[in-house]
Amino acid sequence: DAGITQSPRHKVTETGTPVTLRCHQTENHRYMYWYRQDPGHGLRLIHYSYGVKDTDKGEVSDGYSVSRSKTEDFLLTLESATSSQTSVYFCAISERPDYGYTFGSGTRLTVV
C-alpha cells in the first residue's frame, strides 16, 4: 500500500532483549499509531503520536516506549521483551484523527 512501511516484517527474539520496530511513512501525515493484534482482542492501541516529539499512551502501553524524532518515522521499543508481547504489530497513519487510517503490513514478533 502507498506511503507506509514497517520493518522488520518478521522477528524472533529472546526474552529479556530489547526490540525496536520501525514505522516509516512518506505521506507527511501528522498522526501515527502503534497497535497490537492478538486473537480475540482485536486491535489494541499501544502508543500514538500527534506530531514530532508528541506522543501519548494507549490502552496497553506497559512495557513499551515510543519515539518520533521526525515526521516520517515512529519507533516502537520493547524495553525487555516478554513472551506476552508475542503478537502482530501494526502501525497506522492518518492526516487527522477523524480521518481513515492507513495501516502498514504488520510485524510478526515472536518472543521465545
Next chain:
Amino acid sequence: GENVEQHPSTLSVQEGDSAVIKCTYSDSASNYFPWYKQELGKRPQLIIDIRSNVGEKKDQRIAVTLNKTAKHFSLHITETQPEDSAVYFCAASINGNNRLAFGKGNQVVVIP
C-alpha cells in the same frame, strides 16, 4: 471514554445473500465512523466510512447506515461473494482525543 461494540462476533452467510454487521457506540459526540476489512494474514483496510451529518452511504455492494439517536451504525454487504470472507472492524472517533476507538471485529464467512 468511547466504547464500541460489534455484533454478532461471527456471521456465516450463503454466497449471494446479504450480510449485516452492527456496531454500537457510547459517546454521542462521536462524528466519524469507518469500517475496515482484514483478510487473513493481511493488514486492515478502510472500505467505507460515514460522518455524523449523513445517514447512509453506499459504494457498490457495501453500504453503511448511521442512527445517531440510537448510537449505532451498520455495515451492509449485498450479493456476498467468497472474497467478502474476512474480519470486519468498526470504529468511532473519540471527541477531544486524537484517535479512533475500534470494536473487536466480526468474522464474516461466505459459504459458496
